[in-house]
Amino acid sequence: MKKLTPRQQRILGLLFRGESWSSSAVYAELRKAEEGVSLVTVKRALADLSQLNLLFVKGVGRATSYEISVSGRIYADVDAEAYCAVEPDKRYGSSCFNFSLFPKFPTDIFLASERLTLDEATNEYKKRTTDLSEIVQKKELERLVIELSWKSSKIEGNTYTLLDTEKLILEHKEAHGHSKNEARMILNHKDAFTFIHEHAEAFKSLTRANLEQLHALLVKDMNVGLGLRKTPVGVLGSTYRPLDNIHQITDAISDLSRVVSLMETPYAKALVSLLGISYIQPFEDGNKRTSRLMANALLMAYSCAPLSYRSVDENAYREATLVFYELNSIVSFKKIFIEQYDFAARNYAVK
Structure with missing residues (x-):
């Protein structure tokens, strides 16, 4: 690029x-x-x-x-903050799914300077994960799981604090004044990450099967239907309307899978899957959670650092996502991805 x-x-x-x-x-x-x-x-x-x-x-x-x-x-x-400051009905973006997006998606989506930043971070990550004792590996895995489960859930409106999340995961203590669903969302993140960590080889590519499997783990016991949705869904704060029938959703997943397979780097595979799953909204709920865990699965499958999103600004994340929905621009979200990857590679030692 x-x-x-x-x-x-x-x-x-x-x-x-x-x-x-x-x-x-x-x-x-x-x-x-x-x-x-x-x-x-x-x-x-x-x-x-x-x-x-x-x-x-x-x-x-x-x-x-x-x-x-x-x-x-x-x-x-696109200036995501300025764009999203305009009321949804007054923005100039599209409200329809772009059927040309995945078939024509370029495979080279990072600048040389961006690729250098990512590669340098990966090299640092590989140094950090060399010759770790079992105790250190266990502690590092716990830390990442707690911080990922907390922040990914928080992005979806979960009100558990980081300390609440730590107690829930390590001590099995639910926080007072919170719903059972909030605790379940966090614990499902833990289980989903554990699964992809233990089965990294199964995520060298994105498939409908591993996508549905990951989604099932993330929405377990949350009264969410499994499999591809058969009913329409909307997007809060946007006029964008995802595909509304299962046949088109199935085709879109196939197109996304093909695009991910063609991407030149693990970073590109992860970023495109992260945005693509969110854009398609293949499930009745849990789409963005699934996209974040799938991106991590792809990164780990290629020996790259998984993301925790710990330092991400939730508003910036949502705005960049809306810009992709309505305009198909990846630039704002790509900046977030690079920042979060660099942060993760230099702050965690999970392999």
């Missing part, structure tokens, strides 16, 4: 807001942000973006217009 210039990013941002743009229309908008920019410069920038497959061209001559491509959507840098 090539790093885009600020001007190129501004153009992609404009094209999100309408189906087709002429070079003159793009020029008129860019002049508001770039004093002195010329039409010739804008046309050259549009041509460069087209060559990068971030735009596609329609028509010829004066009838030429430009539309953003799937890759353009994926690589566009």
Whole structure:
């Protein structure tokens, strides 16, 4: 993936807001942000973006217009906080599932600098996990499981504190004033992580079978139906509506599985599965929990560090997710992923 210039990013941002743009229309908008920019410069920038497959061209001559491509959507840098500050019904994103997204998903989604950060973190992680005693391994595993179970549950609205979570997992003591479901959600995280930790080889790829198996562990005894959903679901705070029939959901899972298999690195496999499962929403509940654990399963299957999300800001996480739902941009979430991977690789020693 090539790093885009600020001007190129501004153009992609404009094209999100309408189906087709002429070079003159793009020029008129860019002049508001770039004093002195010329039409010739804008046309050259549009041509460069087209060559990068971030735009596609329609028509010829004066009838030429430009539309953003799937890759353009994926690589566009959107200010997630500003975008989500607008009321859902007034945002310019799509409310529909993008059937072109997975079939046209690029396999090279990290910049060279980002890949270097991830690889350096992995090297540090491998050093940290070399020659550990059984006692240290047990303590490190407990620490990661507690912090992952707490934060992943908190992202979903669970009100257990980190200390409550520690007591629940290590001492089997439920916190007063909390529902049984909150305790069950946390304990299910523990069981799901234990399973993928012990069966890492089964998660070299994402399949419908291992996805449903992981989901079943995460929603055990929570009155949630198993298997792919057969009824519609909505997304809080968004006009985006996931697919509403099991046949399309099944096809989308197959498309996602194929995309994940084509990704060039374990990091890309994990990130795409994390976003893709959340986007498809294949189950009636527990989708984002399943996506986080599946991402960890893929990372561990390739001897990479699992994430705890301990230091993630929940609002930033939700905003970046909504940007992917409505605009298909991965940039905001990718930043979170890289930060969390670097944090995990340098702070845990679970192998």
